[in-house]
Amino acid sequence: GEDVEQSLFLSVREGDSSVINCTYTDSSSTYLYWYKQEPGAGLQLLTYIFSNMDMKQDQRLTVLLNKKDKHLSLRIADTQTGDSAIYFCALDAGNMLTFGGGTRLMVKP
Amino acid sequence: SQTIHQWPATLVQPVGSPLSLECTVEGTSNPNLYWYRQAAGRGLQLLFYSVGIGQISSEVPQNLSASRPQDRQFILSSKKLLLSDSGFYLCAWSGNNEQFFGPGTRLTVL
Numbered sequence: 001g002e003d004v005e006q007s008l009f010l011s012v013r014e015g016d017s018s019v020i021n022c023t024y025t026d027s028s029s030t031y032l033y034w035y036k037q038e039p040g041a042g043l044q045l046l047t048y049i050f051s052n053m054d055m056k057q058d059q060r061l062t063v064l065l066n067k068k069d070k071h072l073s074l075r076i077a078d079t080q081t082g083d084s085a086i087y088f089c090a091l092d093a094g095n096m097l098t099f100g101g102g103t104r105l106m107v108k109p
Numbered sequence: 110s111q112t113i114h115q116w117p118a119t120l121v122q123p124v125g126s127p128l129s130l131e132c133t134v135e136g137t138s139n140p141n142l143y144w145y146r147q148a149a150g151r152g153l154q155l156l157f158y159s160v161g162i163g164q165i166s167s168e169v170p171q172n173l174s175a176s177r178p179q180d181r182q183f184i185l186s187s188k189k190l191l192l193s194d195s196g197f198y199l200c201a202w203s204g205n206n207e208q209f210f211g212p213g214t215r216l217t218v219l
Contacts (some may be wrong), residue, residue: 031206042199042210043153088153090208096143096168097208101152 004091006100013108018076020103022089027070029091034063034074037086037102046074046087081107111136115200115211122218128173128187130214132200135181140202142183144175147197147213159183190218 003025012018020034030051035043049056049063049072056063062075072089084107090097112135122128134140144156155168157175165175172191176184183200195218200211 033208035210040213040215042213043201045207045209048207092206096155096158098155099145099153 004089004098004100006087006089006103008101009104009106011106011108012079014079014081016079018074018079018083018105018107020074020076020087020089020105022072022074022100024070024072024089024091024100026091027067031092032063032065032072033090033092033097034061035088035090035099037088039085043088076105079105079107081109083107111202111204111209113200113202113209113211115198115214117214118212119215120217122190122216124192124218125189128185128190128194128216130185130198130200130216132183132185132211133181134183134202137181137202137204139180140204142177143201143203143208144183144185145199145201147199148195153199157185192218194218 005023031048033048034046036046037043047058047061047063049065054065060077064073076083086102086104088102089100114133141160143158145153146156147153157165157167159165159177162177162180173187198214201208
């Protein structure tokens with residue numbers, strides 16, 4: 001099956017850029033997603049990228065996809081304290097999504 | 110617009126008691142529906158998914174079961190809860206190549 005890996009923790013200062021990384025093993029996914037989970041809440045879809053794209057930008061968010069290295073990243077520009085949350089990458093597999101373990105982003109003022 | 114509801118929001122149950130968590134979706138028809146569990150400090154684990162009424166696929170063998178009695182209703186159940194069933198349970202539906210999540214139910218088994 002698909003393995004999706006993320007680092008557990010990232011700490012940045014307010015105003016800096018954050019880069020959250022995700023690696024995967026199966027390259028057959030059509031869409032790759034980034035979700036945000038705030039404490040005690042459900043998951044919120046932030047953005048997604050189609051597998052034939054290398055980059056997608058959406059306001060402060062930039063998604064980079066390196067299919068050769070099977071590496072997906074989410075860059076948050078000008079990180080704010082409100083960005084503190086757990087971020088999950090996910091890949092589609094037919095009717096289902098396979099999620100990474102999540103990266104906890106802590107933003108220090 | 111589509112909305113997804115889960116209840117209860119929080120639940121504390123003793124070991125060995127039954128469980129029923131409910132998820133309903135509004136504003137869409139014949140959605141694919143999913144139950145995920147998030148254990149403390151861990152990622153998401155897909156438990157069940159359903160592509161239609163009465164059609165349930167189980168991803169992880171355990172003492173939980175799911176049912177889909179109506180098109181937009183998905184129920185997660187257990188006859189006897191275990192301590193290891195504690196966690197945050199999320200229901201989701203998919204459409205237009207996206208998955209949309211409910212607010213979650215936090216279950217604590219004591």
